[in-house]
């Protein structure tokens with residue numbers, strides 16, 4: 535499976551090129567303390583290896599493609615302090631790369647020199663292009679490892695062309711294979727256990743963070759962590775899209791919105807549910823909830839391969855506009871912006887807001903969130919219902935269908 539991903543990647547790059555992927559390093563936190571290491575997602579996608587300071591090189595000649603892995607040798611002293619890393623054999627097996635192509639990372643620069651040298655071009659011929667993921671969020675973010683490495687390459691080998699492979703990877707990663715869907719289902723299943731526990735412990739007067747702690751307890755038991763900052767937002771707090779204080783007391787009679795997820799081998803879940811703190815919806819809460827739920831279900835059916843995300847978004851907005859009119863919230867279409875101010879969904883995968891070509895039609899095999907919401911600040915009501923959907927010809931698969939969302943099911947569960 536992993537080597538198939540690499541061959542698909544290699545098909546998309548030009549001949550006579552090298553592609554470099556860095557697993558990355560844990561960033562320094564303070565003194566000799568580091569932040570937890572999180573593997574570069576493109577590197578992980580193409581190797582299945584979750585370890586610092588490893589580099590994958592894919593060399594593409596006119597009629598051959600070869601993968602090389604550069605990894606730290608086992609250091610017996612380091613092994614005593616931090617535990618041993620992967621052996622060359624283990625790395626070769628995990629990444630499905632020939633053992634003779636797994637090398638000591640200290641030899642990487644020499645290897646690159648041999649590949650790019652103008653005088654020693656026996657193996658792959660004249661390589662004139664180097665691909666890396668030269669991603670940049672904005673000018674304030676420090677330079678990534680590929681950007682720094684690219685600057686050095688340009689200095690040493692000015693005749694080499696640097697190219698970013700960001701969009702190649704983004705498009706490959708959009709279409710999920712079986713292994714990936716399996717991991718996402720696992721993450722969603724843990725999230726379900728967490729949401730059930732949330733309903734078990736949700737009570738008026740408790741603090742939002744106390745209920746969040748019940749979710750974290752489930753994640754700890756499953757040895758995983760949130761895939762993004764958990765939102766536990768009661769009453770009016772739920773109308774703030776990225777509310778993450780989770781510090782308020784849950785008022786009697788209020789609704790509580792939980793937008794949360796977790797990882798399974800780096801694959802994310804992203805689910806939102808909204809529950810009544812008392813265990814029962816009021817008439818008004820139920821009316822708004824049913825409106826959002828109806829849009830959630832219709833959008834899940836509407837989503838199809840070949841459609842653009844814009845068409846999908848527009849459909850959701852249109853339905854929510856109709857709903858808001860029926861609820862007496864608005865009269866004109868343009869007023870919907872007051873009660874619904876985000877998009878209907880995004881790609882999901884190794885990143886929560888996963889990479890993908892958001893301008894191109896949605897391919898079969900993409901996983902997309904469906905998350906309509908209505909936010910009525912003046913009534914202290916914020917409702918969002920989010921599922922994770924695999925887009926398929928002949929009918930989508932709702933990966934989160936087991937997480938209850940019907941009013942009657944939620945009320946029955948919370949009563950017991």
Ligand SMILES: [Mn+2]
Pocket residue numbers: 804880903905920
């Ligand atoms: Mn989402």
